[in-house]
Structures are given as structure tokens and as C-alpha cells.
Amino acid sequence: MKSTHxxxxxxxxxxxxxxxxxxVTAPGAPAESTAKSAAxxxxxxxxxxxxxxxxxxxxxxQYTAFTPAGEGGEAKGxxxxxxxxxxxxxxxxxxxxxxxxxxEAAKKAKAKAEKPVLAVKEPGQPVVAEANGSSAPAxxxxxxxxxxxxxxxxxxxxxxxxxxxxxxxxxCTAPDTDFWFPGASTAKSRQDxxxxxNPDDTGAVADIELYGPEGAxxxxxxxxxxxxxxxxxxVLLSTLTAEAVDQLTxxxxxxxxxxxxxxxxxxxxxxxxxxxxxEDPSGTLVMPGIPADATSVQLVAFAPGEDDAxxxxxxxxxxxxxxxxGNATLHIKSSMTASADLKDLTRGxxxxxxxxxxxxxxxxxxxxxxRVVRGKGDKQEIAYIPATGPVGARATVPDNRVKGSTLSxxxxxxxxxxxxxxxxxxxxxxxxxxxxxxxxxxxxxxxxKAPEGLKGSYALTVETTSGGPVxxxxxxxxxxxxxxxxxxxxxxxxxxxxxxxxxxQDLSVLxx
Numbered sequence: 390m391k392s393t394h395x396x397x398x399x400x401x402x403x404x405x406x407x408x409x410x411x412x413v414t415a416p417g418a419p420a421e422s423t424a425k426s427a428a429x430x431x432x433x434x435x436x437x438x439x440x441x442x443x444x445x446x447x448x449x450x451q452y453t454a455f456t457p458a459g460e461g462g463e464a465k466g467x468x469x470x471x472x473x474x475x476x477x478x479x480x481x482x483x484x485x486x487x488x489x490x491x492x493e494a495a496k497k498a499k500a501k502a503e504k505p506v507l508a509v510k511e512p513g514q515p516v517v518a519e520a521n522g523s524s525a526p527a528x529x530x531x532x533x534x535x536x537x538x539x540x541x542x543x544x545x546x547x548x549x550x551x552x553x554x555x556x557x558x559x560x561c562t563a564p565d566t567d568f569w570f571p572g573a574s575t576a577k578s579r580q581d582x583x584x585x586x587n588p589d590d591t592g593a594v595a596d597i598e599l600y601g602p603e604g605a606x607x608x609x610x611x612x613x614x615x616x617x618x619x620x621x622x623x624v625l626l627s628t629l630t631a632e633a634v635d636q637l638t639x640x641x642x643x644x645x646x647x648x649x650x651x652x653x654x655x656x657x658x659x660x661x662x663x664x665x666x667x668e669d670p671s672g673t674l675v676m677p678g679i680p681a682d683a684t685s686v687q688l689v690a691f692a693p694g695e696d697d698a699x700x701x702x703x704x705x706x707x708x709x710x711x712x713x714x715g716n717a718t719l720h721i722k723s724s725m726t727a728s729a730d731l732k733d734l735t736r737g738x739x740x741x742x743x744x745x746x747x748x749x750x751x752x753x754x755x756x757x758x759x760r761v762v763r764g765k766g767d768k769q770e771i772a773y774i775p776a777t778g779p780v781g782a783r784a785t786v787p788d789n790r791v792k793g794s795t796l797s798x799x800x801x802x803x804x805x806x807x808x809x810x811x812x813x814x815x816x817x818x819x820x821x822x823x824x825x826x827x828x829x830x831x832x833x834x835x836x837x838k839a840p841e842g843l844k845g846s847y848a849l850t851v852e853t854t855s856g857g858p859v860x861x862x863x864x865x866x867x868x869x870x871x872x873x874x875x876x877x878x879x880x881x882x883x884x885x886x887x888x889x890x891x892x893x894q895d896l897s898v899l900x901x
Contacts, residue, residue, distance in 0.1 A: 427888040431460050431538040438649030439470065439528040439561035440584035440663075441621055442520065442546045445553045450520045452506060453787040454542040455812065455848040456532065458513035459885070466534020468509035470542060470561075472502045473527040473586060473621045502619065509536050515787055515848050517815040527621035528561070529588040538885030539850075543788040543878065548661070549869050552580065555660035555770060556867050557653070558876030560786065564588050564647035568666040569756040570639040571689040571726065572773055573652050575599070575606075575627040580655040581664075583639060585614065585648050586621040593646025597624065600691060601634040604725050616648055623653075636728045638691035638756070659762055659769040662876050667775040670694070672752025674776035676759050677741040677832065678797030678862030678877055679704075679734075684769075685762035686731040688742065690755050692721040698753035700744040702729065705799050707738040710830040718747055721755055739834035741799035741860065744776075763873050772864075772877045779858035780807065780851050781882030786863045787848040789837060793866040796849060797834045798859055800827040805856030809849060811837055816844030827859055851880055 442450040456468055506528055507518040512535060532540035542561040548554050564587075573581050587593045597611040611629045616622050626639065641650045655661035668674060670693055679686060692698040698721040703710050713734045721727040734740070742759060746752040758775040789811070798807060804826065811821040818840035827833045840847050853859050861880040866873060 427890045429886050430889050432885060432887050433464070433533060433537055435532045435537040435540045436564055436588055437470065437530050437540065437542055437561040438564055438586040438588050439542060439544050440559065440586060440651050440653070441527045441623065442525045442544055443548060443553055443557065444523045445548045445551055446522050447550055448522060448546050448548050450525055450544055450546040451788065452518045452542065452544050453515055453815065453846055454507050454509050455515040455785060455787040456509050456512045456536045457539045457783065457785050457850045459538065464534030466532065466536040468532035468536035468540050469505040470507055470528040470530035471505050473529050474499060474502050474617070474619045476617055476620050476622060509540065512536060513812055515812055515815045515846065517845060527584070527586045529586065529619055539783060539785055539883040541785050541787060541883065543786065545788050545865065545876070547867065552657065553655050553661045555662055556865065556874035556876045557662050558865055558878055559651055559663035559665060560878050562649040562651060562665070564649050566643045566647055568641040568650040569670070569691065570652050570664050571667055571691050571756055572664055572758040572760050573626060573637055573639040573654065574635055575630060575637065576633050576635045578657045581626045582623045582653045583626060583641065584621060584623050584651050584653060585616045585641070587616040587618060587646060587648050589646060590618050591646060592617050593648050594644040595648055596642050596644065597629060598640040599626065599630055600638045600640065600724060600726050601632065602726055606630040606632045606634065606637065636687070636689050636726060638689070638726045654773070656771055659771045660874065662772045664758065664773045665775050667756035667758055668778050670754030670756050672746050672754055674744045674755065674757050675741060675799065675801055675860040676757065676774045676776050677799045677860040677879065678774060678864055679740045679742065679759065679761060680763060680864060680875070681735055681737050681739045681834070682763055683735050683761050684733050684765055686734055687760040688719070688729045688731055688757065689726060689760065690719060690721050690744065690757040691726050692723050692753055692755050694754055695723055696753045697722050698755050699747040700755065701747055703743045703745070704734055704740045705743055705801060705830055705832050706740045708831060739797055739832050741797065741832045743801050763875060768872050770872055770874050772875055774862060774877050775879065777860060777879035778881040780853050780861050780880055783850060783852045783885060784861065784880035784883050785848055785850045786878050786880055788846050788865070789849055789863070790846055790865065791839060791843060794837055795834055795864040796837050797832060797862050797864065798825060798827045799832040800829050800857055800859050802829060803857030804829045805859045806854045807859055808852045808854050809837060811840050812848040812850070814840050814843040814845040814847045818843040818847065829857065
């Protein structure tokens with residue numbers, strides 16, 4: 390037994406040297422009486438997926454990736470986004486020539502997928518790539534070492550004509566297993582595709598459930614959707630059910646594997662944009678950054694549990710918080726989608742919407758999103774604002790331009806201060822830093838100070854320095870033929886730091 394003790398001690402010592410987390414206590418030695426507190430350390434690995442940008446030949450897409458400067462560990466690391474593999478259905482191919490041709494095409498696609506579309510080289514320096522037309526693929530990628538903490542990417546697509554007209558912006562998402570999309574639709578006037586992207590080397594299987602105002606929609610084809618390894622699948626929601634529903638909630642879960650999920654929504658009369666997932670179900674939700682000139686705002690909410698929800702609807706405006714006339718509360722039945730037409734509630738001033746329980750002792754978890762319209766008639770343009778978590782320690786949004794960027798900050802609880810850093814430009818420039826105070830219960834909309842000598846696009850990093858939680862979003866606007874096209878991205882905490890509990894290897898339990 391003594392020799393076994395020695396070999397185990399030696400093995401533990403090697404583990405400690407490799408991982409840096411284990412400490413060795415020899416048999417018979419006294420154990421430490423007090424546990425060390427958890428250490429706050431930068432993440433060492435992060436993953437992102439970006440959907441295929443557009444099915445329009447007129448699409449012009451700009452990708453931007455960025456890692457904020459700061460603590461990022463000692464390892465140099467890498468941060469690359471590569472093309473996803475095309476989905477090839479050749480299992481039933483019996484013609485040897487066609488099968489061989491398909492095999493050769495798959496090999497070429499795999500070789501192409503090993504070449505990064507864009508790669509961040511240094512923290513604090515955004516990188517940009519462009520793609521045109523409908524053939525631009527979905528992207529999958531990983532960041533490691535000092536490039537992992539806060540790594541983020543944005544794809545912005547401009548389509549000037551056709552059913553997909555609009556400015557479509559989406560922050561590339563981290564893979565997960567559960568997503569909620571209030572505001573999706575199967576109406577005849579809408580073309581809503583849900584994009585499922587698998588970043589891993591093994592296949593994933595996903596289920597899609599749809600819930601309308603009367604409950605779950607009947608569907609026999611939303612279960613067991615296979616997403617091949619390192620590939621992306623787009624599913625038209627109206628093909629999953631025979632029911633045409635204007636406002637519904639889509640729920641995506643995985644039976645196996647992880648995916649990124651996001652909805653591309655195109656409206657025949659109001660343009661198109663991406664719908665990103667709502668924050669996880671919660672009793673209180675915030676949707677920041679409704680433009681001052683919004684001509685129509687629709688709230689869509691869903692209660693996924695067994696209980697109904699009654700929530701107060703409040704607009705946090707420029708100077709105060711108030712309830713919209715006629716829409717002070719909203720009743721949301723269990724497993725049913727509820728909506729409210731808030732019309733032009735901002736009336737020339739920026740605002741953010743907050744949902745809170747009518748009764749504090751009955752905080753039923755819900756998900757929610759806003760469908761926002763700017764312009765009228767044939768000059769309409771839409772964007773979506775999902776409920777989002779607070780900025781927390783730090784949040785970043787890439788792809789800001791010389792003109793058209795608006796940062797919205799709201800403090801639903803206590804007054805707070807934030808630091809906003811504009812990075813260097815993708816082609817040059819000097820960083821710029823501003824500090825803002827956001828009063829409790831209000832929304833502050835600012836035009837960010839651009840980097841001095843800016844060339845290209847830049848990233849905005851928001852950090853909470855004091856006070857209560859702050860929720861934020863960035864609106865990017867671009868005028869085209871009299872249409873004020875725009876898109877809105879929220880800024881939740883980038884989770885670049887993680888608490889790591891101290892660990893101690895105690896081998897005394899092996900002592901006989």
C-alpha cells in the first residue's frame with residue numbers, strides 16, 4: 390500500500406503542474422481549515438456561430454470580429470471564424486458518377502472550411518471581411534487564450550430591394566441548447582426562417598415548438614431536425630404547421646448536441662431583420678433602445694410555465710418611467726402568446742420597455758420581445774428588440790460606423806455610471822473614452838464619440854462602473870432610397886470572466 394501512496398502522490402503532483410488547480414496534501418498531513426474564495430479569471434475558450442447572411446443576390450454583408458482589450462491570460466491564442474460545411478443529401482445517390490462528383494465537392498468544401506473568413510490577431514483591434522450575394526455561408530468559430538474573453542462578432546447585411554429589403558444585423562451567438570423567440574410568425578405576409586447552426590464535430594438534433602394566442606400549434610415535422618456537424622440548416626416556420634399566425638413564440642431545444650439559433654424575418658411591407666433569442670424566462674424583463682421616431686411598437690410575450698402571468702408594462706423614457714395609456718398591464722396565459730399594440734408610444738423621445746409582476750409575490754417567468762417599425766407606408770422598416778440581461782461588468786458590440794450608430798442605456802433600478810470605449814478603427818484611428826450617468830428609471834440615448842482619425846468601423850465596449858444594473862442596445866441606421874433602414878443589437882454581459890473555485894487534492898483518504 391505504501392508504494393501505491395507514492396505513485397498517487399506523484400500523479401497528483403503532475404496534475405497540479407499541468408492544470409495549476411490541484412494542491413497535494415500528503416497522507417497524515419493536516420488539511421487546510423479554511424476554504425479559499427473563488428478566483429475571478431478570464432475565460433480561456435469561447436465559441437460563436439453566425440447564420441448564413443441572406444438568400445438575396447443583392448445582399449452585401451460585412452462581418453466584424455473583436456476582442457476587447459483587458460485581462461486575457463498569458464496564452465497568445467487564436468480567434469477565427471470559418472465557413473460552415475454545406476449540407477449534402479447524397480445518401481440515396483445510386484449513380485456512381487454523381488456520387489463521386491458529390492464526394493469531390495464535399496472534399497473541396499471541407500478544405501475551404503479550414504480557411505478563416507476573419508481572424509482577430511490582437512485584443513482591441515477589430516477585423517473586417519465582406520461577402521456579397523446569396524452564397525455567403527454560415528460561420529463557426531472558436532477563440533482561445535487572451536483572445537477569448539469578450540470575443541464577439543457581428544454580421545450586417547444590406548439588401549436594397551426585394552422581399553428581403555432591409556438592414557439585417559445580428560450578433561453571432563454562443564452555442565446553447567434552449568432558445569425562445571417571441572415575435573416570430575407563420576402569417577402569409579411573413580417569411581420567417583429559423584437558422585440552426587452546429588459548431589461541433591458531431592451532429593445535433595433539434596426540436597421546434599410553436600405557440601400562438603390559443604396555445605401550441607399543431608405540427609408533425611418540427612421534431613427531430615438533424616443539424617449535421619459543422620453545418621447550418623434553415624427551416625421556414627410556415628412549413629411546420631398549417632396554421633397562419635401573425636404573432637407567435639418559437640421554442641428551440643436540442644435532444645443532443647449544441648447549436649446556435651436565430652430567426653430571419655421578412656415582411657412583405659416592412660422589410661426584414663433578424664430576431665435573436667429572448668433572455669431566459671424571468672419575472673422581470675427589460676427591452677432597451679426603442680428609437681425616438683418609432684411609428685409602431687408591438688410587444689409579444691409568452692409564459693412557458695404552468696402559471697399565467699400578469700405584468701406591468703412601463704416605458705422608461707428620457708426623464709421618467711410611465712405606463713402607456715390603455716396598456717398599463719398585460720395578462721399572459723400559460724403556454725400562450727400574448728401581444729399588445731403600443732403604437733408610437735415613444736412620441737419623439739427614446740425609451741426602453743420594462744415588464745414587472747403586478748404582484749411581487751407572483752413573479753411568473755416569461756420571455757418577450759418588441760417589433761419596432763420606423764417610417765410609414767412604403768417607407769417602413771422593422772427591427773426587433775428581445776428582452777436582454779444587463780451589461781454587467783462589460784459588453785461589446787462591433788461594427789459601428791462614422792454615422793448611424795446610437796447607443797441606448799437604461800437603468801431600471803438605481804442611477805448608474807458607465808464607461809464607453811470606442812476602439813481603434815478596423816483601418817486605423819485612436820480609441821475614445823466617454824463616461825455617462827444614467828438616472829434611475831430613464832433611458833439615455835447617445836451618439837458615441839468615434840475614434841480620432843477613424844478609418845473603417847469600430848467596436849463599442851460598455852462597462853458598468855457604479856450604481857445599479859444597466860441594460861443597453863446599439864441601433865445602426867442607414868438611409869437607402871428614402872427608407873431609414875435600421876437594426877438593433879442588445880449588449881448583455883460578455884461573460885469574459887468566470888469564477889473558478891479553488892481546488893485541493895487531498896490524498897489522506899487513501900491512507901489505511
